[in-house]
Amino acid sequence: MPPNIPVYNPDGSYADDMHPYPGFNQIPNPLQLAKEIQNHNVIYSTLFNTYLKLNVLKYFEVRTNFGATMNYSRNDFYHPSTAPDFFAPAPVTPYGSSSTGDLYNWLSETTINYQRIFSNAHSLNFLAGFSAQKEHAHSNSVSATNFPNDLVQTLNAGVINGGNSFESEWSLLSFIGRLNYAYRDKYLVTATFRSDGSSRFGQNTKWGSFPSGAMGWVISKEKFLANSHTLSFLKLRLSYGLTGNNNIGNYAHIGLLGYTNQTFGSGQGTNYSGIYPTSLSNEDLSWEKAKEIDAGADIGLIGDRIFLSFDYYNRRTSDLLLNVNLPSTTGFSSVLTNIGEVENKGYEIALTTRNIDNHSFSWTTTFNFAYNRNKVLKLGPTGDPIYDFYGTRITAVGGPVGASRGLIQTGVLTQKDIDAGVPIFPGETAGDAKYLDVNKDGTISNFNGDDGVFIGDANPKYVFGINNMLSYRNFDLSIMINGQTGGKTMDLTSQGLWDPSGSNVMYKQYDGRYISDAEPGNGWTLRAGNINGGTPDTRLIQKTDYLRIRNVSLGYQIPLGKAQYIKGIRTYISVENLITWTDFEGFNPQSTSFGGSQVATINGLTGGGSYPLPRIVSLGFNFTF
Numbered sequence: 001m002p003p004n005i006p007v008y009n010p011d012g013s014y015a016d017d018m019h020p021y022p023g024f025n026q027i028p029n030p031l032q033l034a035k036e037i038q039n040h041n042v043i044y045s046t047l048f049n050t051y052l053k054l055n056v057l058k059y060f061e062v063r064t065n066f067g068a069t070m071n072y073s074r075n076d077f078y079h080p081s082t083a084p085d086f087f088a089p090a091p092v093t094p095y096g097s098s099s100t101g102d103l104y105n106w107l108s109e110t111t112i113n114y115q116r117i118f119s120n121a122h123s124l125n126f127l128a129g130f131s132a133q134k135e136h137a138h139s140n141s142v143s144a145t146n147f148p149n150d151l152v153q154t155l156n157a158g159v160i161n162g163g164n165s166f167e168s169e170w171s172l173l174s175f176i177g178r179l180n181y182a183y184r185d186k187y188l189v190t191a192t193f194r195s196d197g198s199s200r201f202g203q204n205t206k207w208g209s210f211p212s213g214a215m216g217w218v219i220s221k222e223k224f225l226a227n228s229h230t231l232s233f234l235k236l237r238l239s240y241g242l243t244g245n246n247n248i249g250n251y252a253h254i255g256l257l258g259y260t261n262q263t264f265g266s267g268q269g270t271n272y273s274g275i276y277p278t279s280l281s282n283e284d285l286s287w288e289k290a291k292e293i294d295a296g297a298d299i300g301l302i303g304d305r306i307f308l309s310f311d312y313y314n315r316r317t318s319d320l321l322l323n324v325n326l327p328s329t330t331g332f333s334s335v336l337t338n339i340g341e342v343e344n345k346g347y348e349i350a351l352t353t354r355n356i357d358n359h360s361f362s363w364t365t366t367f368n369f370a371y372n373r374n375k376v377l378k379l380g381p382t383g384d385p386i387y388d389f390y391g392t393r394i395t396a397v398g399g400p401v402g403a404s405r406g407l408i409q410t411g412v413l414t415q416k417d418i419d420a421g422v423p424i425f426p427g428e429t430a431g432d433a434k435y436l437d438v439n440k441d442g443t444i445s446n447f448n449g450d451d452g453v454f455i456g457d458a459n460p461k462y463v464f465g466i467n468n469m470l471s472y473r474n475f476d477l478s479i480m481i482n483g484q485t486g487g488k489t490m491d492l493t494s495q496g497l498w499d500p501s502g503s504n505v506m507y508k509q510y511d512g513r514y515i516s517d518a519e520p521g522n523g524w525t526l527r528a529g530n531i532n533g534g535t536p537d538t539r540l541i542q543k544t545d546y547l548r549i550r551n552v553s554l555g556y557q558i559p560l561g562k563a564q565y566i567k568g569i570r571t572y573i574s575v576e577n578l579i580t581w582t583d584f585e586g587f588n589p590q591s592t593s594f595g596g597s598q599v600a601t602i603n604g605l606t607g608g609g610s611y612p613l614p615r616i617v618s619l620g621f622n623f624t625f
Contacts, residue, residue, distance in 0.1 A: 007031055016084060028084040036083040038076070038096075038153065046070040061113045068106040075099045080150040094147040098155055101139035108132050111176075125180040136169040170250050173197045188216035190239075198246040198287070202253040205286035212241025220300075233300030233307070238293075245288040248321045252336050255281035280326075280335045288338070290317040305354040314345040316377070322386060322395070340379040342401055346372035366467045374400040374459050391448030392490060392536050404456035404490040406447045406536035408436040411523050412514045431514040431527025433537065447536040456541045461486025465550075474559065480551040484590070487544040491586055494540050544589040546582035551575070568624035576616040587612035 007029065009015045017027040049067040056062055078096035079085070085092050111129030118124070144158030176194045190213065197207045219225060219234040258278040263269040296311035319338035326332050348370045356363040376397050379386065385396035387405075394405040413422065415430040423437040425444040437443070439450040446452070465482035512522035526532060534540075555572035582589045588611065 016089070028086060033083055036080055038078040038080075040076045042074045044072045059114055059116045061115070063111050063113065065109045066106070068104065071101075071103045073101045078153040080153075081147075082150065093145060094150060094158070095143070095145040096147070096153060096155060096158065097141060097143040099139060099141035101137070103135065103137045105135040106133065121184050123180075123182040123185070125178075127176070127178045129176055131174045131176070132171070133173075134169065134171040137167070139166045140164070168250050169199075171199045172246075184221065186218050186221040188214075188218070190214040192241070196244060196246075196287075200246050200248055200250060200252060201287065202283035202285045204283050208244045208287035208289070210242045210244050210289075212239065212243075214239035214241075230301060231299070232303050233298065235298040237296040237298070237311075240293045241291075243290045243292070245290070245317075245321070248285075248336065252321075253282050253285040255279055277331075280330075280332055282335060282337055284338075285321075285336060286319060286338055288317060288319050288321045290315050292316075305357070307352045309348075309350040311348045312345075313347070314343070317342045317344070323388075324380065324386060341377040343375045343377050344372055346370065361472045362470070364469045366469075367465070369462065369464045371462055372459065373461075374457075376401060387448070391452070394454065396454075399454055400457045400459060402458070403454045404458070404488070404536075404541060405452050406455045406490070406538065406540065407433075407444065407451055408438070408453065408455065409524075409538045410434050410436050412520065412526060414514075414517045414520060416517060425532070427531055429531075430517065432530045433526055433532040433535070433539075435537065452536075455538050456488030456490060458487050458489045458544065460484035460544060474557040476553075476555045476557075478551065478553045479549070481548065482550050483545070483547040485545040487589075488541050489544055490536065490540050491542050492540075493586060494542075542584050542586070544582075544584055546580055546584065546589040548580040549578040552578055566623060566625060568622075570622040570624075572618075572620055572622070574616075574618040574620075576618075577613045578615065580613075 005017055006015050014029040014032040016029040016032070047067075047069055049065070051063060051065045053064075054062045076096075076098050079092070079094060081091040081094045083092070084090045109129065109131040111127055114124075114126040116124050140163075142155060142160060142163040144155040144160050147153070147158040174194055174196045176192070178192045179190070181189045191211075192213070193209070193211045195207060195209045199206070215238050217236045219236065220228070220231060225231060225234065255277050256279045257275045259273065260276055261271055261273050263271050292313060292315040294311055294313045296309065299308045299310075300306070301308075318341045320340045320342060321336060322339055323334040323336050324339055325334050349368065351367045353365050354362070355365060376395055376399055379395070379397055383397050385394050387394055388402065392405055393402045395401050395403070411434040413424060413428060413430055413432050413434045417434060418424065418428075418430060421442075422434065423442050423444050425432070425435060428444075435444045435451065437451060438453055439445075441450070444451055463482075463484045465480070467478065467480045470477045509525070510528060511525065513525040514521045514527045551574065553572055553574040555570050558569040558571060560566060560569065580589075590613075591611070
């Protein structure tokens with residue numbers, strides 16, 4: 001609500017902006033909505049875990065775990081006639097809804113473990129077992145309108161105008177095995193194998209097999225390094241494995257049906273209800289598989305006062321679970337299938353230093369740094385790109401998954417440009433956007449045409465963090481800082497606000513704008529009333545670089561003397577998300593997805609479902625007994 005409008009009118013009624021000047025949005029009073037709209041949520045959750053452990057023979061242990069989660073929820077909503085709607089002042093037609101839902105998830109695991117040490121040198125551990133998991137969800141909802149008054153707010157007082165029910169379940173069955181061998185804790189070998197069957201895949205391909213192996217060599221235990229005063233620890237690591245992904249939602253392999261009404265017959269005809277296929281079946285839909293090799297080293301110096309870990313990884317994911325576009329002649333827009341191959345490779349560094357360590361004062365610093373590159377290697381037999389979200393996202397061979405796509409703005413058109421024959425988008429005049437003619441055909445296409453290209457990748461190139469922990473006598477202080485750089489996201493909030501036909505206007509839309517060739521402005525801001533509006537182009541791309549003080553915590557250990565029952569009491573104050581430095585104009589530069597309850601989440605875009613991180617101040621006590 002605009003700041004010049006008070007919360008209450010002089011007579012005590014709620015003030016609002018439901019009758020604004022022409023061209024401006026109606027804005028209800030948020031306090032009135034919060035107080036008068038009834039929206040009650042009740043949630044019950046039950047968690048249950050138990051286990052049984054038996055030592056059946058020497059060196060053998062059998063363990064069975066069982067856990068379950070049960071949730072029940074209910075929502076009752078009522079919008080009274082006295083509360084304005086977002087586009088209509090009060091009184092409005094009252095409406096309400098009621099919904100219930102329940103969910104249960106159980107997991108059972110049984111393993112047998114064999115562990116033995118031979119000749120005080122050889123350590124052998126073998127584990128085998130199986131697990132089963134199932135989840136079931138169910139919900140009902142009903143809505144009503146045209147309540148005669150606001151006295152009775154249960155749905156039986158209104159006219160039922162809708163209802164819905166939902167039911168879904170999935171299950172997973174797994175067989176697992178693991179072998180660990182170590183010789184004097186110096187030479188280490190691990191081999192694992194698991195086979196998983198998921199209800200989410202087609203009848204022909206429910207099962208996937210995923211082996212892995214790892215080796216380690218603790219070089220610092222060798223005799224030639226046993227007396228080293230500088231190198232206190234050195235370990236080399238190498239691993240290779242295959243993992244699977246079944247996170248595609250339930251029933252994705254089944255052709256679903258929808259309801260429709262159609263008219264048949266001569267004249268006005270007769271209306272018939274029926275069902276029709278809304279998606280294609282794919283009984284061969286299977287696990288997405290990832291092969292990864294990891295090589296690393298752990299290095300400790302000067303009694304581990306300096307400790308460094310380095311990892312290089314290369315992960316290739318094949319049989320990607322992606323929606324592939326289909327010709328409109330099929331009657332479907334896309335089908336979920338296993339297609340293509342993606343590579344993720346990079347490195348991770350972690351460094352810990354004990355800067356100062358004495359009887360009264362200590363200072364430890366931990367620094368981590370990660371780099372990752374995402375690249376599409378294959379896409380189906382023809383390698384055709386996959387487009388998403390109205391063509392603003394593109395997945396193409398050689399680029400990252402879900403890159404932003406649009407036109408490249410090179411400036412603002414002047415009349416001199418137009419007279420010189422600069423390529424323009426149809427209908428453009430002086431003051432509109434000047435775009436790069438990528439295919440050199442003398443004209444500018446739509447953003448999803450030949451001139452639309454890769455303009456941003458939401459995945460950051462570098463992610464880093466640093467944590468300093470200090471203590472002096474009974475005081476302790478922790479400061480955690482993190483950040484990222486190299487990511488670019490398409491801001492759909494700006495897209496809507498850039499639209500000159502919209503009623504909300506951003507200052508940057510007109511600051512430094514083109515007025516005429518004599519007053520060209522800053523060379524980037526378009527004229528008032530331009531035709532480009534919210535066209536997906538480089539104007540909408542924002543860098544997601546940021547540096548944030550993520551947490552600051554100050555504590556004090558209260559001296560207790562010789563307390564009998566309490567070993568320690570620590571009081572502390574903590575601040576989460578103290579400050580963020582960024583040029584990102586949205587709420588949170590880490591939020592690189594667009595969506596919410598009404599639309600699917602689309603990675604690589606931001607807006608709509610992006611919320612700011614709250615600053616949280618906590619005061620508390622920790623008791624040790």
